[in-house]
Amino acid sequence: MSTDPDAKRTRTRRRISAFLLQNGLYFFLIALLGIIIAIDPGFFRMQNFVFIVTQSSTRIIMALGVAGIIILGCVDLSLGRNVGMAAIVSCSLLQAVGYAQRIYPHLPRLPVILPILLVMALCSLFLIAIALIVTKLKVEAFITTLGFSLIIYGLESLYIDRLNDSAPIGGLDPAFSAFAQGAIEFRSFRIPYLILYAAAAVGIVWFVWNRTKLGKNMYAIGGNIEAATVSGVNIVLNSVAVFVIAGLLYGFGGALEGARTGSATNMLGEGYELDAIAACVVGGVSLRGGVGSIAGVVTGVILFQIINYGLVYIGVNPYVQYSVKGLIIVLAITIDSQKYRKRK
Amino acid sequence: MISDYVLEMRGICKEFPGVKALDEARLLLRPGSVHALVGENGAGKSTLMKCLFGIYRADSGEILLGGRQVSFESPRQALDSGVSMVHQELNQVLERSVVDNIWLGRFPTKGVVVDERKMLADTLRTFGDLSIQLNPRQKIGTLSVAERQMVEIAKAVSCRAKIIVLDEPTSSLTETEVEHLFRIIRKLKEEKVAVIYISHKMDEIQMISDEVTVMRDGKWIATERVADIDRGRIISLMVGRDLTHLFPPKDNLPSREIAMSVRNLTAAYQPSIVDVSFDLRRGEILGIGGLVGSRRTELVETIFGIRKMAGGEIVVGRKSVFAPYPKMSISNGLGLLTEERRATGIFALLSVQFNAIIANVGAYCDRLGILRRKAASSDTQWVIDRLSVKTPSQKAEVGNLSGGNQQKVILGRWLLTKPEILLMDEPTRGIDVGAKYEIYQLMIDLAKAGNSILFVSSEMPELLGVADRILVMSNGRVAGIVEASETDQEEMLELAAKYL
Numbered sequence: 001m002s003t004d005p006d007a008k009r010t011r012t013r014r015r016i017s018a019f020l021l022q023n024g025l026y027f028f029l030i031a032l033l034g035i036i037i038a039i040d041p042g043f044f045r046m047q048n049f050v051f052i053v054t055q056s057s058t059r060i061i062m063a064l065g066v067a068g069i070i071i072l073g074c075v076d077l078s079l080g081r082n083v084g085m086a087a088i089v090s091c092s093l094l095q096a097v098g099y100a101q102r103i104y105p106h107l108p109r110l111p112v113i114l115p116i117l118l119v120m121a122l123c124s125l126f127l128i129a130i131a132l133i134v135t136k137l138k139v140e141a142f143i144t145t146l147g148f149s150l151i152i153y154g155l156e157s158l159y160i161d162r163l164n165d166s167a168p169i170g171g172l173d174p175a176f177s178a179f180a181q182g183a184i185e186f187r188s189f190r191i192p193y194l195i196l197y198a199a200a201a202v203g204i205v206w207f208v209w210n211r212t213k214l215g216k217n218m219y220a221i222g223g224n225i226e227a228a229t230v231s232g233v234n235i236v237l238n239s240v241a242v243f244v245i246a247g248l249l250y251g252f253g254g255a256l257e258g259a260r261t262g263s264a265t266n267m268l269g270e271g272y273e274l275d276a277i278a279a280c281v282v283g284g285v286s287l288r289g290g291v292g293s294i295a296g297v298v299t300g301v302i303l304f305q306i307i308n309y310g311l312v313y314i315g316v317n318p319y320v321q322y323s324v325k326g327l328i329i330v331l332a333i334t335i336d337s338q339k340y341r342k343r344k
Numbered sequence: 345m346i347s348d349y350v351l352e353m354r355g356i357c358k359e360f361p362g363v364k365a366l367d368e369a370r371l372l373l374r375p376g377s378v379h380a381l382v383g384e385n386g387a388g389k390s391t392l393m394k395c396l397f398g399i400y401r402a403d404s405g406e407i408l409l410g411g412r413q414v415s416f417e418s419p420r421q422a423l424d425s426g427v428s429m430v431h432q433e434l435n436q437v438l439e440r441s442v443v444d445n446i447w448l449g450r451f452p453t454k455g456v457v458v459d460e461r462k463m464l465a466d467t468l469r470t471f472g473d474l475s476i477q478l479n480p481r482q483k484i485g486t487l488s489v490a491e492r493q494m495v496e497i498a499k500a501v502s503c504r505a506k507i508i509v510l511d512e513p514t515s516s517l518t519e520t521e522v523e524h525l526f527r528i529i530r531k532l533k534e535e536k537v538a539v540i541y542i543s544h545k546m547d548e549i550q551m552i553s554d555e556v557t558v559m560r561d562g563k564w565i566a567t568e569r570v571a572d573i574d575r576g577r578i579i580s581l582m583v584g585r586d587l588t589h590l591f592p593p594k595d596n597l598p599s600r601e602i603a604m605s606v607r608n609l610t611a612a613y614q615p616s617i618v619d620v621s622f623d624l625r626r627g628e629i630l631g632i633g634g635l636v637g638s639r640r641t642e643l644v645e646t647i648f649g650i651r652k653m654a655g656g657e658i659v660v661g662r663k664s665v666f667a668p669y670p671k672m673s674i675s676n677g678l679g680l681l682t683e684e685r686r687a688t689g690i691f692a693l694l695s696v697q698f699n700a701i702i703a704n705v706g707a708y709c710d711r712l713g714i715l716r717r718k719a720a721s722s723d724t725q726w727v728i729d730r731l732s733v734k735t736p737s738q739k740a741e742v743g744n745l746s747g748g749n750q751q752k753v754i755l756g757r758w759l760l761t762k763p764e765i766l767l768m769d770e771p772t773r774g775i776d777v778g779a780k781y782e783i784y785q786l787m788i789d790l791a792k793a794g795n796s797i798l799f800v801s802s803e804m805p806e807l808l809g810v811a812d813r814i815l816v817m818s819n820g821r822v823a824g825i826v827e828a829s830e831t832d833q834e835e836m837l838e839l840a841a842k843y844l
Contacts, residue, residue: 213451213458216440220448223437230399230435231449232420290439 024335025282029303029328036310043313050192056305057198058260060298061253063276064205065246067297070280071209072242073222073289074134074141077273079250081152082126084269086119086254088156090176091169091264093118099171103163112176120251126152127247131240149273157266170263180259197256201249206294208245218242223290278329279304286336304328349408350375350538351427351507356395356405358388358562365391366402370564371557373507376536378529380549380570383559383582384803389542390432392559393509397429398422410506423449426506430496430513432542438485443467445484446499470502474528489637490517497528508532509540512636514548518844526552545837546575560584583805591809592784596791598628598812603796604765609646609656616642616651618820624765624796629787631811631828632800635840638817640800641683644767647798648673648680660765674703679758683769683800685747689754692743696735697724699742699753704761727756731786748779755786766790769800784810804833819843 020027037044062079069076092103093115130148134141160166183192209215217238220228229235258264283300285292307328311321351373358366366388373379381389395402398416407414409425416422422429436445443463452459467480476494484492493513500508510529514522529539529552541553549556550570558565558581565581583590602623609620617639624630632640645651647658649668658665660676673680682688691699701708701720708720724738731752735745742750751771758766768787772780787797787810801807807814808828816823816839823842826835 211457213453213456216444216448216451216458219440220437220444223439224435226433227435227437227445228448230397230419230429230431232418232423233449234420290437 021335021338025328025332028331029282029307032307032324033310036307036314039314043310048309048313050190052305052309053302054192054194055309056302057192057194058253058256059272059276059279059305060198060301061201061249061256062272063279063297063301064201064294065249065253066273066276067280067283067285067292068205068209068218068242069141069246070277070285070287071222071289071292072218072239073225074239075145075277075287076127076130076141076243076246077145078126078130078148078152079246079273079276080269080271081149081156082123082247082250082269083254083257083272084264084266085152085156086123086251087258087264087268088160088169088266089122090115090119090255091172091258092159092163094173094176094259095169095171096173101164101167101171103169109173112173112179116252116255119255120248123251123254124244124247127243127250128240131243132236135236135239153266160264160266166266168263168265169258172259172262176259177262180256194256194260197252201252202294202298205245205249209294214238214241219290221289274329275304276301278325278332281332281336282328284336286339287333288336349373350410351396352406352408353392353396354406354408356392356407357403358391358395358400359403365562366395367562368564369405369559369562370567371540372567373538373540374555375506375538376533377555378533378539378541378553380553380556381540381542381559382544382549382556382578383565384805387559387582388562389559390511391562393429393511393540393542396422397427397509420449423503423505426504427509428500428503428505428507429509430493430500430511432511434489434492434496436484436492436496438483440484441481442478442484442487442495443480445495446470446480446502450503466502467498470498473531474498474501475524490521493517494521494525497525501528501532505537507538507540509542511542512544513541514543514545519841522548546578549578550575558582590781590805592781592788594788594810594812596627596629596788596812598791599626599794601626603628603661604647605659606647607657607659609643609658610654611642611646612652612654614820615639616820617646617817619656620817620822621656622815622822622825624798626796627791627794628813629791629797629799629811631807631814632798632817633802633804633807633814633836633840634817634823635844636802637819638840639820640817641769642820643817644680644769644798644800648678648767650680674761674763677762677764679703679761679763679766681751681754681758681766681768681771683773685750685754685773690742690750693741695739696728696733696742696745696753697721697738700724700727700738700757701760703757707760723760727753727760730759731756732782746775746779748775748782751775751779751783755783759790763795765796765798767798767800770802771799772801772803772806780806804836807836808833816840816842 062083066076066079093107093110094112095102097109126148130144133139133144160169180194183190209218217228217233220233221235221238225235254269257268279300280292280297281287282304283296285296311324349372351371353369353371356366356369369388369392371381371392383389391400394400396407398418398421401417414425437448446467447463452462464480471478471480476498478487478491478495484495487495497513513525517525532539543549553570555567556570556573556578557567558578560582603626604624607621609617611617620643632643634640642651646653647668649670649672653667658668660678663676665676686692691702697720701723708716710716721738727733728735733749733752733756735749742753772783787799791797799807799811811828813825814828814831814836815825816836818840821843823839
């Protein structure tokens with residue numbers, strides 16, 4: 001290494017800018033959080049934190065699904081509509097027996113798990129179709145999933161229109177509501193089920209990503225598809241598996257959303273895909289593929305939720321909230337592309 | 345029937361749009377032998393191996409593996425049948441660890457869990473056997489190209505393959521590393537592994553291989569025992585014709601006047617070029633030689649202003665330039681024919697006319713910025729006639745022409761800017777012999793007319809045949825500038841290895 005002061009200064013400057021690049025987003029978010037707390041110190045309370053994490057739970061479950069697809073080097077814009085469809089279908093099958101406007105008046109009371117498994121399977125079917133089109137026919141995932149989000153939206157809207165006159169599907173079976181709204185009471189401490197579901201999803205997906213062949217192949221396909229191909233990795237099979245996992249997570253997350261909010265309309269899930277993708281990028285999952293971690297996804301979702309909730313908490317104009325969210329996304333994606341840019 | 349050969353490839357044909365890449369190619373491989381596969385760039389060596397490995401499907405021909413006919417549809421099938429390959433382009437997942445890359449495609453499992461302990465232990469054992477000292481947990485993107493090449497070789501070895509294809513495995517290895525590789529290959533031979541060794545380096549071929557197959561223009565030319573054939577004979581089989589007929593007569597006379605002077609040029613983002621100085625004379629073709637990764641492309645791209653320079657200066661005519669950018673370079677009379685024709689040269693889906701005039705489109709517009717169609721089409725016609733471009737019309741999509749004709753259109757594009765200095769980066773890569781000759785002729789004609797050319801090439805014969813002087817790069821530096829008429833391939837190779 002040369003010792004002349006000029007070169008040294010350049011190196012130091014490089015190191016500082018690299019550091020800023022790696023952590024720039026966190027500085028920004030911490031500053032934003034600082035502003036929120038400065039405006040209303042009451043924000044910084046355990047109760048709020050538990051609330052935020054609870055709110056994040058379903059988002060984490062969905063984001064984990066799309067994160068795998070992003071690591072694979074694709075993207076999925078059908079997340080929101082899959083979630084909406086899952087909520088509508090599961091709610092329609094799990095209305096309280098005594099409810100007057102039951103969609104299926106003669107349906108016996110179903111065990112909660114049955115419709116949930118059904119919608120998980122439904123979402124997986126859509127995602128299998130997407131995966132096959134993307135990997136076998138080599139179509140851009142962006143457009144394919146955009147198309148599928150419209151297809152699914154059409155179908156779920158038709159379903160709710162024909163069967164329920166487009167009214168929200170409510171009057172849910174108390175067991176279903178409890179499934180999402182309940183909590184484990186532990187003396188004065190209360191752990192909502194939602195957090196447990198998210199924790200379970202995190203654990204399972206972590207295991208798949210880090211301990212199984214599928215996970216390693218997923219990183220390899222996203223990192224360098226040529227290398228994966230010549231090393232004998234079955235691109236189609238592995239991709240389909242990653243998409244199926246996403247479908248299962250969307251289905252489960254969608255059912256939880258329906259049960260959590262107590263009713264479902266065809267508006268549910270709208271725009272969730274962008275939130276989820278943004279949270280992944282904030283958490284360091286690169287849109288180039290091949291890079292990302294579970295910890296990053298979880299951090300990304302929670303940070304995003306903190307900012308979201310914090311802005312509401314201090315009463316920022318909702319339209320301004322949109323712009324702040326957009327700014328975070330642009331910042332995150334700029335940092336992501338700078339990190340992997342090849343300088344010439 | 346038991347065959348003498350572990351692998352027989354016969355009558356292999358493969359056609360790509362506009363190019364017949366393989367034409368009745370043949371390769372017969374004996375067990376436990378090292379078989380060199382040689383030929384000029386574009387002779388079809390890599391294509392033949394990709395047909396073997398299931399990356400390409402041959403249009404016709406048969407492949408027998410241990411006497412049994414096979415036809416691999418994917419690399420997976422080839423690997424399962426005991427064929428592994430070290431690819432020239434080092435296909436690795438840079439963000440993942442060494443050990444993950446070595447086991448990619450065949451992760452061992454215990455139940456559903458990947459057996460990391462076994463992976464690590466086996467990798468360390470393989471590294472030990474091959475005396476490779478690398479940390480298997482390191483991210484592969486942090487390794488040098490030479491280290492990555494060794495990892496690829498270790499991967500091929502650890503597959504326990506019966507046949508290993510090494511496609512230019514030594515392109516970025518130093519001499520000691522090459523010796524190391526040869527020890528590994530000898531060991532493999534003892535274990536009855538057959539090795540197909542693709543290389544341009546005659547020394548290596550004579551040192552390590554038992555047999556050699558020569559290919560030219562996609563055809564099988566000869567297979568000989570290395571002991572029975574000398575280097576000159578191999579080269580003349582590769583080249584196929586007398587060198588005098590391969591290149592047009594060199595009748596340009598470089599003047600003493602200096603067209604461009606490059607002084608102490610260093611690029612901003614290293615590793616790249618360091619402290620490069622040379623003069624380019626009017627009417628001169630200055631060849632730029634060197635190994636893969638010697639930063640030749642970086643040199644011409646820095647001069648043209650695609651890459652940022654950190655220090656030094658470029659003097660064009662009387663003008664000093666310290667921070668060039670492409671538009672400025674064009675107005676200074678420079679033109680750059682880029683290396684990757686498909687990626688940075690042609691607009692494949694657009695017409696011949698568009699491709700011909702795009703570098704100079706302002707000249708074909710009137711004051712309102714509206715294209716003067718007559719001027720555009722008459723100049724495009726000039727390009728088509730002057731360079732004898734074979735195209736159905738000016739409106740034809742450039743992507744449908746053959747590689748040679750595409751290259752002529754791009755060259756024509758630069759000629760329309762009336763450049764004084766042309767930077768040509770591998771101008772004859774991937775085009776057929778006839779078109780090569782025409783391009784050489786054109787270069788010499790341009791030089792005769794007083795233009796100057798920087799001619800980057802990986803093919804030493806064409807540097808020797810077309811250039812006046814040759815600048816050899818080594819690891820980003822100038823290793824030497826030699827007169828083309830007084831040097832030979834050996835001296836150039838020595839120079840190319842100077843700073844490794």
